């Protein structure tokens with residue numbers, strides 16, 4: 001029997017993934033690709049909803065492809081490709097935009113968060129319609145499962161609503177996808193501000209662990225993480241967000257449940273705890289960083305792989321787009 005279809009993607013909008021992307025997305029993907037027919041995209045069309053320098057963007061696309069592979073995505077098994085190489089994404093996004101309510105799109109909390117500082121007037125229309133493009137990504141591949149961190153849950157729910165609406169209005173066309181979100185580690189927080197999610201746009205670089213950071217720098221950032229004065233190593237999101245975040249991180253790195261970690265650290269101090277977290281993160285990320293740098297030494301090979309996979313992706317996407325256009329009375 002065919003494996004269930006799975007779809008996810010990340011933006012090439014920084015020079016490196018951070019630990020939140022790694023735990024919330026890449027680590028999950030790695031396991032899921034074994035028994036799913038997986039498509040993983042590099043969503044460059046999403047990245048340009050905020051200004052990007054063309055040369056830098058081109059480099060970041062390659063760097064992200066290398067991080068996917070170094071992080072364990074098997075390019076012979078999963079289809080790893082660049083969104084803009086497949087024209088159907090932008091085309092289906094237009095069709096879906098015509099059945100999306102303006103009010104419905106206005107309720108997306110990520111748009112509100114992203115425009116909180118600069119104001120909505122300064123934002124591009126592309127940033128506003130971004131979730132509709134994400135719906136197109138998912139629906140083009142008939143994905144049943146979409147593994148993401150919890151900040152993307154509302155966008156996957158919008159995707160479900162749009163697919164159901166389309167099917168009702170125009171006849172069965174799209175598969176209804178489900179988000180897949182981890183119980184622990186769905187949201188990794190900033191090391192310096194553990195109530196805010198770890199995010200590439202944070203002001204203070206000290207709170208972000210970058211995959212491609214030098215290991216000594218990573219260890220230092222973790223040892224300097226903000227905790228509290230209570231001294232106990234136990235999970236409590238409300239009153240001990242810093243310690244809870246470090247427990248989640250260690251749990252994701254080692255596969256040990258948080259409750260077992262609490263027992264392990266019973267009676268220990270924060271110094272010992274932070275050193276163990278730092279060692280575990282470095283042990284996990286240092287090989288990924290090295291492999292990424294090796295892959296980047298041969299950009300022609302990465303480009304060849306991305307071109308071949310774009311053809312594979314376009315075959316699936318074009319068939320779905322034709323179905324949707326036909327259903328709407330176009331073509």
Ligand code: TYM
Nearest residue numbers: 008009010011020021024025134148149186187188197198
């Ligand atoms: P992006 O590029 O912001 O993030 C990529 C993935 O990383 C997860 N993530 C986190 N997980 C845990 N803790 C954090 N602090 C953290 N920060 C980010 C995100 O939830 C995401 O899974 N719109 C998407 C990209 C996208 C997409 C798609 C995803 C475009 N089309 C189709 C799935 C399916 C985004 O901007 O992710």
